[in-house]
Amino acid sequence: MFAKLAQPFPLGATLCDQGCNFSIHCPDNQEIKLVLFDDENKKTIIDLNHQYMGCRYAFVPDIKAGQQYGYQIKDKLEYRLVLDPYAQALGKAPFYVEPFTAEKSWEFAKSVVVDHQFDWQKTTLPQVPYEETILFETHVKGFTKLNPHIDEQYRGSYLGLCQPKVIEFFKAQGVTSLQLLPVTSCMSEPHLLKMDKVNFWGYNSLCFMAPEPRYAKDDAVAEMKTMVRELHKHGIEVIMDIVFNHTAEGGEGGPKFHLKCLDKNYYLQDYSKNYLNYTGCGNTLDLTYQPSLNIVLDTLRHWVTHYQIDGFRFDLAATLGRNRHRFDTQSAFFKAVAQDPILRKIKLIAEPWDVGPDGYQLGHFPRGWNECNDKFRDTVKSYWLEGNNNVKEFATRLMGSRDLFSAGGWPDKLPVNFISYHDGFTLRDLVSYNHKHNHANGENNRDGHGDNRSNNHGVEGESSNFSVIHKRERQKRNLMTTLLFSFGIPHLLAVDSLSHTQGGNNNAYCQDNEISWANWALSGEDECFSAWLSQMLAARKQVMSPFIRAFSGHERGHHRIHWHRSNGQGMTAEDWQGLEAFALYLGLYKDGNELMFLVNSSDIPTRYRLPPGSKWSVICDTSESRLSQRQTQTTYMQSANSLSILYRP
Incomplete structure (x- = not known):
């Protein structure tokens, strides 16, 4: 019965009602064995009796979510425990003291079987344009670790990032x-x-x-x-x-966690089989x-x-x-x-x-x-x-x-x-x-x-x-x-x-x-x-x-773009070589919304002559530390080393 449940794909640990299918791609290590660990870290070694296209696999009955496991391989004369490259959780934060020997691999973080059932509470994807x-x-961690506005137990964590x-x-x-x-x-x-x-x-x-x-x-x-x-x-x-x-896993001489021990072809190599x-x-x-x-x-x-x-x-x-x-x-x-x-x-x-x-x-x-x-x-x-x-x-x-x-x-x-x-x-x-x-x-x-x-x-x-x-x-x-x-x-x-x-x-x-x-x-x-x-x-x-939406795709050629000197005249070829004060005018279609960018990188204030028409709203002036709702119509004095964004609907 369980032989029929054993499958080479998907790779990793896949739960079902009867137990769990374990499969790993390991053409470079055919003597690999599955190792299960109980709560006291006692191990059970299981043969992977099935193989297909470089994968070894087995179905193990009665496995539940939270089961810790790894794979035993023979590394020269020692047995090493390696992680499942398809592991969907780890039992603890990975850490070791140099060097990472075969002996230390048994105390390293272990792979964990996961049940992905979760209550998404009918949330929908934001799908932001x-x-x-x-x-x-x-x-x-870094964004909330010192945040005094959330409970200390959540700081620096996944849950901290979603606190109200x-x-x-x-x-x-x-x-x-x-x-x-x-x-x-x-x-x-x-x-x-x-x-x-x-x-x-x-x-x-x-x-x-x-x-x-x-x-x-x-x-x-x-x-x-x-x-x-x-x-x-x-x-x-x-x-x-x-x-x-x-x-x-790094390069030559780097630690061995999984891929290096299972199939070196995972990595780019030169002709002498060294890692590129x-x-x-x-x-x-x-x-x-x-x-x-x-x-x-x-x-x-x-x-x-x-x-x-x-x-x-x-x-x-x-x-x-x-x-x-x-x-x-x-x-x-x-x-x-x-x-x-x-x-x-x-x-x-x-x-x-x-x-x-x-x-x-x-x-x-x-x-x-x-x-x-x-x-x-x-x-x-x-x-x-x-x-x-x-x-x-x-x-x-x-x-x-x-x-x-x-x-x-x-x-x-x-x-x-x-x-x-x-x-x-x-x-x-x-x-x-x-x-x-x-x-x-x-x-x-x-x-x-x-x-x-x-x-x-x-x-x-x-x-x-x-x-x-x-x-x-x-x-x-x-x-x-x-x-x-x-x-x-x-x-x-x-x-x-x-x-x-x-x-x-x-x-x-x-x-x-x-x-x-x-x-x-x-x-x-x-x-x-x-x-x-x-x-x-x-x-x-x-x-x-x-x-941005209007200037995208097929409609992009139906709008107005003009580059001006501060006096309102069009920029010349010479101006493009280093003019310090210039303006960009954007208009949608023939008579739609308009934007003005007044850019003054010089060290002196510059007065700009604006295109005629109704008043412009000042979206921002970077010479000011606060945004102020005001309007201007014919000219605008732009401070040194600053820019303004003007808008006319």
């Missing part, structure tokens, strides 16, 4: 979509373990389908689902940042190999089906389309996602590069993919913070980087524009530091990017000088206004809404402490900026989103 999407990059006060904050800020830093199970790299540090960001995947236990009070599976459900109730999407380009490192993390997953492609696709469907995830941001996504040394937009992965009835409906965001050859692929991902636009980041920071007056480049980014992303593919092909990300300076540090200060990472300040394009405005770090603070706050508003009123999907770092500083650390990946934890003790300036940002996000949805 692309042109209305506001991405809020958030660390599950936190959701109230998200709603007040106008957030539509939380982009969570990795919440799949993670193992810190050996060099961090030696320094008694952890991979706080989580970009070192252990088991792709298992939620990270560190963020759970009791049950990571149920608590993560609860978080998603409660956020969905309030119309907030959940986007997962996910890492398929490499795994926590196109990720900077020791190994590179090979998606031209069917089992590797399978686990990635199965993982994506797993999160969408069982957790109702709304989309994914793919770390170093060029790897996913890589055929060894080349990137291919027609790769099997892209084709497989495009035809999948579950995956083709969700948001797909690519970090469009990796560190291997042919690795920079901005603008080259297929239809249905949005891409993180680092050219927007670099151009806008250089323009406002470095005085790099490249008007043509700035204008191109403002208008949606159409040199890379044709408006014919909008809104679903809009670029993801950003100023700050988890890696790099926070918004506050961008205007407070000229140099990175990563000494706490233990690498003598050698780590982290050197090209920050920041400006400390005369003082390195924190300052009580009113003039310095005034300049910094204005530049924060310049950067955010440019981001929110450019054509694209705005990506904001969540802690920027609180003006959080990391003390100049631009690579705080191993700082599970106050450096990374959002500081909720806001100063007067911080409170003011948070309120301003909230109002600006509301203004973007009301004013800018319709323009």
